[in-house]
Amino acid sequence: MKIFKLITFLTLVAFGFIACTTTENCTEEKSVNMQIGFYTNNPTSTNALNIDSIWVRGLGVDSFLYKKKTAIKSILVPLKDLDIHTDYIVRFNNITDTISVFYQSNNQYYLSLECGCVVSHTIDEVIFTKNFIKSVIITNRNINTLSTENVQIFNN
Amino acid sequence: MYKFLIISILSLFSVFSTQAQSKQTNKPETALKKSKPDSVKVSTPIFKNLRLDIDVAPVLKNIFAADDTYSFETGLQANLLNKYYPIIELGYGGANHTSSTDIGFITNGLFGRIGLDFNLLKQKEGKKLSSNLILAGLRLGYSKFNYDLTNIVINNDYWNEKTQYDILNESTSKLWFEIVFGVKVEISKNIYMGWTIRNKRTIKEAALGTLNPWFAPGYGINSLSNIGINYMIGYKF
Structure with missing residues (x-):
């Protein structure tokens, strides 16, 4: 008799699973950006440079x-x-520079059906x-959803 | 993990075949001691019967929780010594699904599983053998199928760029294993009803950034692990 009570209970649990549905949400990082860090070179070390004020826009874009x-x-x-x-176009305080980035490929990187590519x-x-x-170093050539520094800009 | 699973399944098969042999060789000796000199020796056959199961869970699923995936399957399970139950399962599954980001996914294909169940129900000595079963076991599943991904849109808001493309007839396969628990009850002579619950585990994951189907026939929604339910009606031959 015990066994059939157990069977009934487990059957109800099984039906509970059948009724379960999955929820769909994109939880993965989708933004792909090149990260540029600013640095200053001292005779003994390299330090992060704090820019007082900066303006950045793409060439040919107003925003x-x-x-x-x-x-x-x-x-x-x-x-x-x-x-x-x-x-x-990058304006550091009152000084403007143009930075051109050349890259080899635009690869489609599939995340999931919920997040797309x-x-x-x-x-x-x-x-x-x-x-x-004054100088630029490429530290990581791969630009993807991982937030890592790709380029270092030095002002001396 | 894959090697471990195959070794486990092979070991289980070898265990029941060894036990079967030992029973065949030992039983006559015991019988000889207890029986009268002119009595007939009785040996227990290894193979007891076959049961054909059909999964009716898709019908129930469509009534209670209709969605855009489907799966139909059948299983053929042998009874060896009322303890070991090797099984072959074959089925057909598919999906026609649109994600919240409007990407379409379509697939269908055949799948198969092999495995072994053990009957956990202890038979009491001197009592009539129960035909009901409480089964626990393992499966190795495989499916080779094609799928379409449509309306993949990549937006680059800052540069005002929009790319839309489809990936059609992409071919792939999936290998997984399952830990299975189930119950089978003989509701009428030779007719069984029961269910199984399965914890499915992917053996090899797709590399990050590569295409990965949303659904795999026989496995279900394609995550690292998945839960499956079958509600079976079977006939014992």
Whole structure:
């Protein structure tokens, strides 16, 4: 008799599972940005540079990615998905530079059915005007959903 | 994990075959001691019967919780020594699903599983053998299928870029194992009803960033692990 009580109970549990439905939400990071950090070189060490105020926008676009942002040590900028190079106008305090980023590929990176795809890039080269910027180092060529620093900009 | 599972299943098969042999060889000796000199030796056959099960859970699912996936399956299970129950399950499953981001996913395909169940119901000596079963076991499942992903849209708001594309007839396969628990009750002569609950586990995960189907026939929604339910009606031959 005990066994049939157990069977009845477990059958009800089984029906409970049948009635269960899954919920769909995208919980993964979807933004793909190039992270640029600002640094200053001392004779003995490299230190993060705090920019007093910065303006950043894409060349050919009116809207700003950063507009008079103060006390900033790094920026995140999106690359074009349908091109293999992207230009940015960056104003550091009162000095303006142009940064051109060249990349090899625009790979479709599948996340899930809920999140869809994003486009990842591999940096080839960074070209810049030398007004505020003195040198650039590419630290991580892969630009994807992982938030890691890709480029270091030095002002001395 | 995959190797471990295969070794486990093979070990289980070897255990019941060894036990079966030992029973065959030992039983006559015991029988000989107890029986009269002219009595006939009785040996227990290893193979007892076959049961064909059909899963009616999809019908119940459509009544209680209709969704955009479907799966139909049948199983053929042998009874060896009333203890060991090797099983082959075959089925057909599919999905026609649209995500919250309007990406369409369509698939269908065949799947198969092999495995072994053990009857946990202890038979009391001197009492009539119960035909009801409480089963626990393992399965190894495989499915090879094609799927379509449609209306994949990539928006780049800042640069005002929009890409839309489809991936059609993408071929893939899935290998998984299951830990199974179930109950079978003989409701009428040779007719059984029962259910199984399964914890399904993916053996090899897709690499990050690569295409991965939302649903796999026989496995269900394609996450690292999944729960499956079957409600079976069976006939014992």
